[in-house]
Amino acid sequence: MKKVFVKSYGCQMNVYDSERMADALTADGYAQTDSADDADLVVLNTCHIREKAAEKVYSELGRVREIKEARAVEGRETKVVVAGCVAQAEGAEILRRAKVVDVVVGPQSYHRLPAMVREAGAASGRRRLVDTDFPEDDKFDHLPKLDRARIRARGVAAFLTVQEGCDKFCSFCVVPYTRGAEVSRPVSRLIEEARLLAQAGVREITLIGQNVNAYHGEGTDGREWTLGRLLHAVAEVEGVERIRYTTSHPRDMDEALIAAHRDLPQLMPYLHLPVQSGSDRILAAMNRKHTGDEYRRVIDQVRAARPDIALSSDFIVGFPGESDADFEETMRLVADIGFASSFSFKYSARPGTPAAESGEQIAEAVKAERLARLQALLEEQRRAFNGATVGRVVEVLIEKPGRHPGQLGGKSPYLQAVHFDGAGLAVGDIVPVRIVAQGANSLVGEAVRDAAAGNADKMESSAA
Numbered sequence: 001m002k003k004v005f006v007k008s009y010g011c012q013m014n015v016y017d018s019e020r021m022a023d024a025l026t027a028d029g030y031a032q033t034d035s036a037d038d039a040d041l042v043v044l045n046t047c048h049i050r051e052k053a054a055e056k057v058y059s060e061l062g063r064v065r066e067i068k069e070a071r072a073v074e075g076r077e078t079k080v081v082v083a084g085c086v087a088q089a090e091g092a093e094i095l096r097r098a099k100v101v102d103v104v105v106g107p108q109s110y111h112r113l114p115a116m117v118r119e120a121g122a123a124s125g126r127r128r129l130v131d132t133d134f135p136e137d138d139k140f141d142h143l144p145k146l147d148r149a150r151i152r153a154r155g156v157a158a159f160l161t162v163q164e165g166c167d168k169f170c171s172f173c174v175v176p177y178t179r180g181a182e183v184s185r186p187v188s189r190l191i192e193e194a195r196l197l198a199q200a201g202v203r204e205i206t207l208i209g210q211n212v213n214a215y216h217g218e219g220t221d222g223r224e225w226t227l228g229r230l231l232h233a234v235a236e237v238e239g240v241e242r243i244r245y246t247t248s249h250p251r252d253m254d255e256a257l258i259a260a261h262r263d264l265p266q267l268m269p270y271l272h273l274p275v276q277s278g279s280d281r282i283l284a285a286m287n288r289k290h291t292g293d294e295y296r297r298v299i300d301q302v303r304a305a306r307p308d309i310a311l312s313s314d315f316i317v318g319f320p321g322e323s324d325a326d327f328e329e330t331m332r333l334v335a336d337i338g339f340a341s342s343f344s345f346k347y348s349a350r351p352g353t354p355a356a357e358s359g360e361q362i363a364e365a366v367k368a369e370r371l372a373r374l375q376a377l378l379e380e381q382r383r384a385f386n387g388a389t390v391g392r393v394v395e396v397l398i399e400k401p402g403r404h405p406g407q408l409g410g411k412s413p414y415l416q417a418v419h420f421d422g423a424g425l426a427v428g429d430i431v432p433v434r435i436v437a438q439g440a441n442s443l444v445g446e447a448v449r450d451a452a453a454g455n456a457d458k459m460e461s462s463a464a
């Protein structure tokens with residue numbers, strides 16, 4: 001049997017797409033391997049969001065070339081595919097820059113990948129192929145149905161793409177160009193997929209989309225449904241114990257979605273809501289279409305609905321024209337809100353985006369200094385949030401065996417990694433765990449064995 005190795009870069013959308021590409025190729029006769037060395041087919045599912053992300057592809061292709069050459073000496077062919085957002089952005093340019101590549105396929109046409117792989121292969125005298133179409137037909141309709149054994153092998157927490165693409169055109173961002181226009185999948189399909197996942201043992205589903213809260217898919221009544229409504233429908237699927245969603249835009253946090261955080265026990269108290277900057281001037285230049293205070297108001301509403309919610313965000317420092325005063329506004333917003341976790345980046349000029357053309361680019365050293373200051377504050381807040389859970393009992397979904405024998409690892413409702421001793425407990429269980437200490441990147445817990453104590457703490461955590 002031929003083997004395929006799939007490597008994923010970038011966001012959760014790519015993780016999901018990588019799984020679906022692997023599914024399509026498995027249905028076409030490949031077995032999946034986790035090493036490139038013995039692969040007959042190597043698929044790199046790439047990310048274009050920042051310069052560093054895009055550059056990774058070419059350094060990885062260098063390594064793949066060595067493998068391909070070594071295998072060729074033994075008379076074995078290795079086909080190489082570049083998929084994802086770099087594929088979409090650079091297209092045929094990749095074939096020119098990297099002779100090792102046989103197929104380039106964009107994020108909206110990868111259902112055609114098995115056919116392309118069959119036809120392509122420069123080493124065996126076949127063609128090199130590029131497909132970066134945004135086809136009319138929905139790729140999801142052409143992908144094989146989810147396979148129970150494959151779902152199970154991937155674990156008890158799964159992603160489900162509900163929405164793709166972006167119409168917002170933030171001035172720094174490549175996503176609207178690499179992923180195309182916003183498209184929402186119909187509710188009936190999503191419920192069908194959620195059922196399949198749950199039946200295969202998935203306990204937690206994260207609904208994903210570049211702009212997931214702009215979801216406006218066709219409902220089961222033929223009308224357009226919002227994400228809030230979709231969440232309720234997913235919560236009704238038997239076996240789905242936990243629901244999350246990501247990534248959201250502040251402008252699309254509507255009332256129904258905020259209310260779902262109050263009304264839906266399955267919806268976990270965690271919200272990733274990128275703000276990028278605290279300066280109104282920079283927010284306007286970024287085309288985010290909201291102010292710092294509008295963001296604060298949304299957060300107030302979310303916290304009113306779910307007081308214990310863990311908040312997370314993305315930040316960009318050194319956007320063109322960002323002054324010291326603008327940056328201080330970002331620091332002030334962070335101090336005002338208090339985030340449980342976050343991602344922060346130096347602005348990276350991306351070809352084809354409006355901000356890249358600005359004459360006011362910020363010096364690298366200034367970006368580095370601002371990033372260090374921001375990250376120090378965000379890290380302090382992360383530790384404070386995690387520290388506040390020490391001594392509390394939280395429900396942990398057990399996801400995998402821990403680092404030591406008898407140990408288990410899982411996630412709290414707040415998406416914190418928790419390790420604890422769990423003899424007799426199994427992956428997929430959701431159990432009360434008392435948090436006893438805070439490690440560098442995870443929390444240490446103790447399973448609460450006493451049923452009465454478990455119940456009392458359940459009440460404590462839902463009342464919190």
Ligand code: SAH
Binds near residue numbers: 050
């Ligand atoms: N759809 C999401 C974000 C998708 S990209 C949103 O609207 O917020 C993930 C994150 O990468 C962004 O939130 C942003 O912080 C960062 N990012 C995007 N483009 C960037 C660029 N050109 N330079 C630096 N960071 C960038």
Ligand code: SF4
Binds near residue numbers: 169173174176210
């Ligand atoms: Fe990019 Fe903005 Fe769209 Fe997010 S909302 S994907 S940052 S353009």
Ligand code: F3S
Binds near residue numbers: 009011085174175179
């Ligand atoms: Fe990267 Fe594309 Fe996701 S650019 S962040 S992989 S949408």
